[in-house]
Amino acid sequence: MTPPLDLSRRQFMTAASVAAAAALLAGCAPGTNPASNAQTLQFWHLLSGGDGVTMSSLLDQVNAAQDAYKIRPTVLAWGTPYYTKLAMAGAGGRAPDVAIMHATRVNGWAPGGLLDDWDLDRLAELGVDESTFPTPIWEKGFVGDRLFSVALDAHPFVLMFNTDVCDAAGVLDSKGALKETSSPEEFLDQLRTVGGATEGHALSYGYLGDGAQMWRLFYGLYAQHGLAMELPVGGKAVIDKDAAVESLLFMQSLLDGEIAAAQNDYGSAIAEFATGKSGMLMTGVWELRTMQNAGIPFDATMIPTLYGTPAVYADSHSFVLPHQANANPVNRDLTYRFVADMLKGSFGWAEAGHIPAFLPVTSSPEYAELVPQAHYAEAADHVVYDPTAWFTGSGSNFQGEFGAAVQGVLLSGDDPAAAIDRFESRVNTLLAQPNPADPEGTWKP
Amino acid sequence: MTTTASATRAIVAAGASDFRPRRAGFQRREQLISWAFLAPFLVAFILFLAWPIAHGIFLSFTNQSLTGAGGAFVGFANYAEALTDPVMWQSMWNTVWFTLLSTVPLVAIALVMAALVDRGLPGQWLWRLSFFMPYLLASTVISQIWVWIFNPQIGAANNILTFFGLEPIAWLQNPDTNMLSIVIATVWWTVGFNFLLYLAAMQNIPSQQYEAASLDGAGAWRQFWSITLPQLGPATVLILLLQILASLKLFDQAYQMLGGVASDTTRSIVQYIYEAGFVSYRFGYSAAISYIFFALIVIVGVAQALVTRRRKEL
Numbered sequence: 113m114t115p116p117l118d119l120s121r122r123q124f125m126t127a128a129s130v131a132a133a134a135a136l137l138a139g140c141a142p143g144t145n146p147a148s149n150a151q152t153l154q155f156w157h158l159l160s161g162g163d164g165v166t167m168s169s170l171l172d173q174v175n176a177a178q179d180a181y182k183i184r185p186t187v188l189a190w191g192t193p194y195y196t197k198l199a200m201a202g203a204g205g206r207a208p209d210v211a212i213m214h215a216t217r218v219n220g221w222a223p224g225g226l227l228d229d230w231d232l233d234r235l236a237e238l239g240v241d242e243s244t245f246p247t248p249i250w251e252k253g254f255v256g257d258r259l260f261s262v263a264l265d266a267h268p269f270v271l272m273f274n275t276d277v278c279d280a281a282g283v284l285d286s287k288g289a290l291k292e293t294s295s296p297e298e299f300l301d302q303l304r305t306v307g308g309a310t311e312g313h314a315l316s317y318g319y320l321g322d323g324a325q326m327w328r329l330f331y332g333l334y335a336q337h338g339l340a341m342e343l344p345v346g347g348k349a350v351i352d353k354d355a356a357v358e359s360l361l362f363m364q365s366l367l368d369g370e371i372a373a374a375q376n377d378y379g380s381a382i383a384e385f386a387t388g389k390s391g392m393l394m395t396g397v398w399e400l401r402t403m404q405n406a407g408i409p410f411d412a413t414m415i416p417t418l419y420g421t422p423a424v425y426a427d428s429h430s431f432v433l434p435h436q437a438n439a440n441p442v443n444r445d446l447t448y449r450f451v452a453d454m455l456k457g458s459f460g461w462a463e464a465g466h467i468p469a470f471l472p473v474t475s476s477p478e479y480a481e482l483v484p485q486a487h488y489a490e491a492a493d494h495v496v497y498d499p500t501a502w503f504t505g506s507g508s509n510f511q512g513e514f515g516a517a518v519q520g521v522l523l524s525g526d527d528p529a530a531a532i533d534r535f536e537s538r539v540n541t542l543l544a545q546p547n548p549a550d551p552e553g554t555w556k557p
Numbered sequence: 558m559t560t561t562a563s564a565t566r567a568i569v570a571a572g573a574s575d576f577r578p579r580r581a582g583f584q585r586r587e588q589l590i591s592w593a594f595l596a597p598f599l600v601a602f603i604l605f606l607a608w609p610i611a612h613g614i615f616l617s618f619t620n621q622s623l624t625g626a627g628g629a630f631v632g633f634a635n636y637a638e639a640l641t642d643p644v645m646w647q648s649m650w651n652t653v654w655f656t657l658l659s660t661v662p663l664v665a666i667a668l669v670m671a672a673l674v675d676r677g678l679p680g681q682w683l684w685r686l687s688f689f690m691p692y693l694l695a696s697t698v699i700s701q702i703w704v705w706i707f708n709p710q711i712g713a714a715n716n717i718l719t720f721f722g723l724e725p726i727a728w729l730q731n732p733d734t735n736m737l738s739i740v741i742a743t744v745w746w747t748v749g750f751n752f753l754l755y756l757a758a759m760q761n762i763p764s765q766q767y768e769a770a771s772l773d774g775a776g777a778w779r780q781f782w783s784i785t786l787p788q789l790g791p792a793t794v795l796i797l798l799l800q801i802l803a804s805l806k807l808f809d810q811a812y813q814m815l816g817g818v819a820s821d822t823t824r825s826i827v828q829y830i831y832e833a834g835f836v837s838y839r840f841g842y843s844a845a846i847s848y849i850f851f852a853l854i855v856i857v858g859v860a861q862a863l864v865t866r867r868r869k870e871l
Contacts, residue, residue, distance in 0.1 A: 196623065196835045203625030224624040320709060320730035321818050373710070375727045380710040509836050516821050523731060541644075548622040548838040552629070 150182040151446055154208035156201075158194040159429070160187055162401040166464040173460065174453045181446040191507035198434065202226040205437025210447045215252045215261050215428040216498040216505030222255040222557070223502070224549025228433040229258040231448075238452035240470075246492045249428060249469045256557020261430035262451055264458060265466035267397050268426035268491040269328040272412045272484075274310075277391040281309035289487070293416045296362050303371045303392070312389035315372040318381030319522060323515020324506070325378055326363075326522065328425045329394055330514070332415055333359035335423035335496040343501040345547070349539045353532060355419075360521050360528035362418070367522050375523065385410075397488070400465030412484040414491045426495035427506045428469060467492045502547035513538050617844035624838050635845035645846055647821060648829040649853070651736070655811075655825065656804035658740045663800050664793070666744065667751030672781065674752075675759040685756065689749035696746075700813035703742040704729065707814075729814055732822040739811045739823060746810070747803065751796050758792035759785060798861050805854060826850050 159167045164187060171183050186208065188194040195217065201207045203226070213221070221227050230253075235241060242250050245263065253261040271290070278284050283291050283302050293299040307314035319325045334341070334355055342350040367374050376384070385393035386406035393399075394415065403410055414424055431451045433444075458468040459478065462485050468474055469492070480486050498504040498511075517535035520526035546553055617635055620627040639645050674684045691699065706713045707728035715725040728738040762785065770780050808827040815823060824832075830850065834843030 192836050199624050199838060203623065221624070224622070224626045226624055320727055321815055321820070323818060375709045375725070375730070377709060377730065380708070503837065509832060512818055515818065519730065520732065523727060541642075545837075545839075546620075548620075549624040549626050551620040551622060551627040 150179050151443060152184050153181050153210065153443060153446055153450060154186065155183050155210050155450075156186045156188065156194075156198060156208045156434075157212035157429075158188055158190045159212070160190065163398060163464050163466075166461060170454065170457060170460050173457055174450065177453065177457075178449075181450060183450060195507060199226060202434045207434030207436050209433075209436075209443050210450065211432055211434050212264070212429050213261060213432045214506040215249075215263055215430045217508065218253075218261045218430065218432065219255055219500050220502035220505065220508075220547060221432075221549060222258075222260045223547055223555035225555070226435055226549060227260050228435050228439070229260050230262060230433065232259060234448050235259075235262070235452070238448060240452050240455060244455075244471050245469050246471065246495070248495050248497075249492065252428060252497055253430060258557055261428075261432050262455070263428040263430045263469035264454065265461055265469050266426045266428050266492050266495050267466045268424040268488070268495060269332055269394065269396055269415065270412050270424070270488050270491065271415045272385065272393040272395060272399075272403060272410050273306075274385070274388060274391050275409045275411050277309050277388075278306060281306045281391065288411065290411075290413050290416075294418065296365075296418045299416055299418055300365060300371070303366070306391035307371060310389065310391050312384060313370070313372050314391045315366060316376065316381040316384040316390040316393045317366060317372050318376045318378035319367075319515075320375060320377040320519070321515070322378050323512040323519075325515075326518055327511040327514045328396070329363060329415075330356075330359055330518070331498070332423055332425035332496065333362060333419065335425070336417055336419035336421050338419075338421040340496070341499040343499045343504070343539065343543060345501065345543065345553075347543060349536050349543060351532065351536055351539075353529065356532045357528045358419075360518060360531065363522055364525065364528070397465035397467070400485070401463075410484070412488050414488055414494070422494040423496045424491040424494050426491065427497060428495075429466070501543070502549065503542045503545075510539075510542070513542075613844045614848065616841050617848055619841045621840040622838045623834065623840055627841065631841065635842045636849070638842065639846050639849055644821075644824070645826075645829060645849070648824045648826045649850070651822065651824055652805060652807055652826045652850075653853075655736060655740065655807045656801055658736065659743050659804045660797070660800045662740075662744050663748055663751055663804075664796055667748050667755050667796070668789075668793075670748070670752045671755035671759055672785070675756055676777070685753075688752050691746050692749035694746065696809040697813060699742060699746045700810050703738070703745075703810075704814055707738050732820060735815065735820060735823050739807075739814060742814065743804075743807075743810060751800065754792055754796050755789065758789050762788045794865060801857060801861075802854070805857070 155171075157167060168185070171185055175183055188197055195213075198207070198211055198213075199221070207226075218227065222229075232241070240262065246266075249263045249266055253259050253263060273290055275284070275288065278290065279288075283305055285291050291302065293302050303314040317325075317329070319329075331341075334352075337352065337355040337358075339352050339355050344350075366372050372390075373380075373384075381393065382395070382399060382402060384390045385395075386403055386408060388408050393403075397412070400412070414422070417423075431454070433447065455468075455470040456472070458470055459473050459476070462468050462473070462479065462482060465485065467485070467489055468479075473479060474489055474492065479489070498506075501510075504510040514535055517538065518528070518531045521528050521531045618630055618632060620629055620631050620635075622628075670684075670688055674681055674688070678684055709715060709725060709727040709730065712728070714728055718725055726734055729735050766784050766788075767780055770784060775783065806827060807825040808831070811823050811825055812828055812831075826846070827850075830843050830847045833839050833846060
């Protein structure tokens with residue numbers, strides 16, 4: 113018996129391991145595309161699900177429209193996993209060319225040198241400047257007087273309503289829009305009327321175990337008092353107790369088991385509205401597509417202004433330039449082009465529910481006809497972001513801390529004032545800690 | 558055969574005539590070979606265990622951040638902050654509380670299950686399989702299963718409660734019940750391992766002892782108390798030790814079942830270490846907390862060693 117290959121066992125093992133190592137190393141080689149000489153740009157983002165599908169088609173669109181660059185996207189799990197990996201890639205000097213961050217997270221990152229700022233002149237050459245964004249959204253991109261993030265969108269917390277149910281309840285005006293309410297009492301009355309026309313609750317609002325959901329509604333209501341929380345580094349949080357307690361009491365009165373279920377988590381609330389069992393839903397705009405797929409008759413609007421000042425809680429998906437150890441000027445230049453192309457092509461992004469930040473898109477006639485998106489587009493002028501501090505923002509612990517402090521108020525009728533005190537003392541503990549990205553506090557914007 | 562024997566004799570004789578240098582060379586060679594065999598493990602041990610432990614101690618004295626910033630020596634500042642941090646103590650207590658709540662049922666229920674299977678239930682293999690099966694599932698899977706069971710609106714747990722005319726509970730969201738919910742899920746998940754250890758120990762008890770006891774007129778209960786339980790002593794000590802160490806590691810099922818939400822009543826010390834390092838980016842602080850936790854584990858380990866030594870002396 114002669115083996116087909118006349119090798120000794122050792123020779124065979126050596127040859128096999130060399131082959132395996134070669135295959136392994138080949139996997140490390142950067143991907144090259146011999147067919148085109150387009151420069152590959154690495155782009156990281158955290159958008160999956162419906163948002164991810166829309167983002168992919170936008171990227172295909174910008175890739176196809178030119179041949180100077182080709183975007184190679186990397187999608188990572190939303191929230192902490194994404195931010196941890198992006199920070200570590202930056203710390204290792206091997207960050208992507210461009211990435212998406214929540215605008216509210218930029219403040220914790222810029223001081224560590226993890227991000228480079230945008231060149232305003234270069235952006236202006238490409239038709240991107242202050243005049244092409246709603247003021248609060250453009251301003252949110254700045255840390256000090258340098259621009260660190262360029263918003264793709266604003267994604268506010270809004271009110272969706274079932275048009276059949278609300279029509280039957282008689283709370284729609286002649287144009288089919290929800291009748292305006294301007295005080296907590298009026299809105300509660302309207303909700304009670306709607307409750308009479310549904311088989312389930314008037315309103316769906318899921319909050320259990322979800323600090324972000326509690327914070328989104330609360331901070332919108334708080335800001336409607338014409339106030340903003342201030343969180344000065346090294347100081348004490350400035351929170352208006354009366355406004356905070358009033359907002360929490362209002363949330364309590366929604367969750368009385370009649371207007372809205374007293375115990376509802378995020379998924380159950382979405383399911384309740386999507387199956388037509390409730391009249392209204394308080395939710396982020398990113399659930400728009402879920403409702404369209406559910407096939408229910410619905411429209412959307414800003415959460416009514418109940419305390420005088422129009423204000424809508426929102427965050428923005430924004431483009432940032434992660435700091436690279438050896439930034440390639442060619443890639444950097446193409447990155448500016450890519451971002452401008454994305455902003456100009458962001459009409460498709462509106463289909464996912466988000467309000468495009470680029471004004472030429474939202475002021476176009478096509479957008480005016482895009483319903484229900486156009487019905488809450490006004491929210492872009494009244495967006496309110498998380499208070500500025502290194503520890504706040506989407507996917508941070510701050511919103512979780514808020515939830516831990518106030519859930520008892522909503523779930524079991526605990527004292528709102530005590531809950532706000534607890535939240536405040538926790539925030540003060542965080543304020544006493546230095547920004548870990550800049551522990552010595554030496555960074556100046 | 559004879560040739561081999563004479564050859565061996567010749568080698569022995571040659572060795573004897575020139576004993577010392579050859580023997581030393583042989584030993585050196587043997588030592589080298591044994592080190593070569595040990596090397597793969599040693600490299601892994603130093604790279605992934607010894608070095609990280611040493612580096613972690615070093616980190617705990619710095620303000621190193623995940624973002625690459627910091628790294629300056631700060632002495633015992635991290636430890637001082639951790640020891641006065643109410644969230645650290647709350648998390649430490651949550652871990653200890655979970656260990657107390659989970660260890661008792663995990664040992665007691667395993668014992669009962671093993672006794673039932675060992676003594677009488679027909680179809681032993683089926684029971685053995687079904688009691689052990691959940692243990693084979695990944696923590697992500699059991700978390701998903703129990704999130705649905707505990708769902709406040711459509712979960713099975715509340716269905717059962719309302720069937721008996723009780724009020725539904727927000728199991729995982731209510732701070733009064735969320736730790737209990739995690740304990741219930743954990744017991745269901747891991748009791749099979751302890752069950753298996755107990756069953757093996759029971760099947761090792763010689764049947765003559767039971768035969769002798771029944772000849773002397775001892776009933777089933779008497780036999781259980783006077784033969785089975787005392788014979789299970791060493792197994793119980795082992796199970797307790799393994800269980801306490803496993804419970805102290807509480808993180809994944811609690812983190813997953815609560816969707817990563819920080820709740821004051823369920824945040825374990827391991828979760829706080831993770832949050833400090835990977836959410837707040839404070840590696841130095843995170844390392845300091847993990848060494849404080851390490852101290853707790855050492856105390857448990859030493860207590861355990863003292864108890865077992867006393868048992869041996871008795």
